[in-house]
Amino acid sequence: MRIHGMAALLVFALGACGTVPPPAALPPDVGLGLADPTRNAIFNTSYAFATPANLAQQPADAALAVAQAEYLAVELPYGPRWREFSPVVPMAFERARAEWRSAVGIAPDAQPQPVINALFAARYALQQGDAARAAAALPAPLFQGGGAATLARLAALPALPQTANAASGAESELMRQQRGGRGNIFKMGHH
Numbered sequence: 001m002r003i004h005g006m007a008a009l010l011v012f013a014l015g016a017c018g019t020v021p022p023p024a025a026l027p028p029d030v031g032l033g034l035a036d037p038t039r040n041a042i043f044n045t046s047y048a049f050a051t052p053a054n055l056a057q058q059p060a061d062a063a064l065a066v067a068q069a070e071y072l073a074v075e076l077p078y079g080p081r082w083r084e085f086s087p088v089v090p091m092a093f094e095r096a097r098a099e100w101r102s103a104v105g106i107a108p109d110a111q112p113q114p115v116i117n118a119l120f121a122a123r124y125a126l127q128q129g130d131a132a133r134a135a136a137a138l139p140a141p142l143f144q145g146g147g148a149a150t151l152a153r154l155a156a157l158p159a160l161p162q163t164a165n166a167a168s169g170a171e172s173e174l175m176r177q178q179r180g181g182r183g184n185i186f187k188m189g190h191h
Helices: 002-016 037-050 059-078 088-104 112-127 131-136 147-155 161-178
Strands: none
Touching: 037 059, 037 161, 059 088, 059 112, 059 147, 059 161, 088 147, 088 161, 112 131, 112 147, 131 147
């Protein structure tokens, strides 16, 4: 009886800690040659946000990187595979979300999954050369300026230092995890 009571108390206490956001997902074909889309998102965001020139005049690539950052901001704190990561990593993504959302014009209170879906739809349209369809995939009020303004912002993203640090930290933690957890090499601000 005592164990059941303690288990019930634990469940109640966990529920009282706050609500877990709904899970976010990436499209199934986003692996880009890698079997694991989350690992791909970690590597791609680290590369993409490391230097603004990596995304300059590349709105399709910027849409991918921002969508992956949105996904990682949900997946890393709550996904069971990432429990070995330094807790600094998910906190860094949470802080950086305001930075990339402001740069792109994403509504601050938007749920991640509609943002991810819209950015991927725009990316696919851009890859097919259909800018009108890409703009239509980025509607207001989810994207505050509407589609054309959002595409212009994606083509000219400024430096996003908090986002770059979060992405670099996630890559460092992933590499540490792959080496069997020897030594924490996570250093915010270093690439």
